[in-house]
Amino acid sequence: MEEEKTREFPEPEGSGTKQYLEEMQRIFAVREATYQKRKQEHEQKSRDLQKIQTELGRQYQSLEGQKQELASAQQKLADQEAAHRKEQEALQREKQDFEQTKKFYEGQQQELLMKSRLELEQLRNERMEAEDLKREYEYQIGQQECGIPQSLPDLSAYVPKPEYEAVKQERDALLRSQQECCTEQEELKQLREENQHLTVRLEEQRLLLQELEEKRTSLLKQLLASKQESPKVVKEEEVVLASQQPLAPKEEKEEELPEWKQRPLRVAIQEEPEITREELTATVLQKYLQNNHPEFEPLEIRHSEQGEQLHGEVGKLSYAFLFLEDLIQFDISAKRKGGKELEEKLERLGKKVPGVQFQYSKGEGRVYASGFLTKDLIPKQAMKQVFEVADYFRG
Structure with missing residues (x-):
């Protein structure tokens, strides 16, 4: 290709032929320099991307260690x-x-x-x-x-x-x-x-x-703070990969990414503007779900020694929220038929999703996914995390 760009053409007859050839060679030289510059930039971005992938792997191992602890x-x-x-x-x-x-x-x-x-x-x-x-x-x-x-x-x-x-x-x-x-x-x-x-x-x-x-x-x-920071870093990495897509085939890029990075995440690139937040209580979450997610029915607040509870159902999924002193525990459950295949799947999900515990109750015949939320979240952010966990029940 370079030989085709730099080869000399035979001089045609006429007085301006030599000047025309010199101008063509100068244009090819500028184009070659631009190509080399782009190649260097591409290599530099590839190295930066490799560093980001290494750092994400290290953070993932750290989260796994925290989960085991x-x-x-x-x-x-x-x-x-x-x-x-x-x-x-x-x-x-x-x-x-x-x-x-x-x-x-x-x-x-x-x-x-x-x-x-x-x-x-x-x-x-x-x-x-x-x-x-x-x-x-x-x-x-x-x-x-x-x-x-x-x-x-x-x-x-x-x-x-x-x-x-x-x-x-x-x-x-x-x-x-x-x-x-x-x-x-x-x-x-x-x-x-x-x-x-x-x-x-x-x-x-x-x-x-x-x-x-x-x-x-x-x-x-x-653990919850680490979980909230990790999806943002993964989303920024996906944006960088998208900007480099014309330089590499799509099939090769998907083969290089691990499975947990290929899963689409519900994380927006732009952060929402700061607003005055009130403590997330059972009443606040109930009003939010009634106004924004009418598919929850019925929404019922119950009282217990540990704290207030909010219960609701969407289709075949049952949701329960327990409002403790500092945290909110949520449980998502659904009817499932037990078996070895289900146990293996729950074990994989437990390793794949940090901070969420998946288990099967033989007596009730239900699968439970339990996790925790902080009370400083707004209802929209809290339910976004809950819906991400609920998506695994549809898989």
Whole structure:
């Protein structure tokens, strides 16, 4: 081609032929320089494009790592929540047993105290009777010594008898009962200390659970922020590729791009002008869907301990939004027939879409896609992300 551009033509007859040939050669030289310049620019843009592709691959790997860390943190949090619930149940059972034991011991203690007081009063009465009998006996002995004959009373009835042995045994049993009561009081004291220790541990577990929940929320926000930035970079890359399309065949360009880059994304090149945003609540999202997406029916707001919920349906898809303290959790579900093929597809989607969890409920026979949104999004942006996830149900 270059030989055709630079070759010399035979000089035709006439006086202006040489000048004409020189002008043609100059034009060809300028054209060759322009071609070389365009070639260099094309090579430079190709190198820049390769750098962008490398950076996008690195960011994708980073997002995958964050996703795995988040899944690990969620599993760890779930395990800790289960352990925490078990500890709470065990603590509640111990507390109930402790209260029952306390009531039982307190009742026994009161009964033993009353019994001991009764026996003590009986012993006092017997002692007084014995002292009266002693004085009477000494008086009669004194009369006999003075020459006054009197018959002494029969003291055989006052000699220690088996009933006194029985009283002694009862007193010993009472002392043993008092010792056992003291031992039970010590055990009760230990149980109180253990209860206090378990209460401290329960408070520590609650603080740890709160810290893990805050960490989980922070990781979810970072993942959502990374997800929002990634489609913009991919769209800019598609614009660059489109500007270079005349320089390379379309089929070769599509073969070089990975599968996840070939999927069309719902991302606009021009950003919308900034407007005053209000917090995204269930009422705000309900009004937006009623005005802009009348196909949602019915739209119902429900209340729960976690927060307000918004439910709606479009065709065979069911949508549910749970408005937490800092984030919004959305669930999209549809009836599907289970099987190995469905499980493999859900596994591929889970790897392909960062921040969204795909799972199948055998009991309900439904496929669920769950993700999170930030409350600083406007309703249009939030629903755009939700619709992108819903598109996978139609695939």
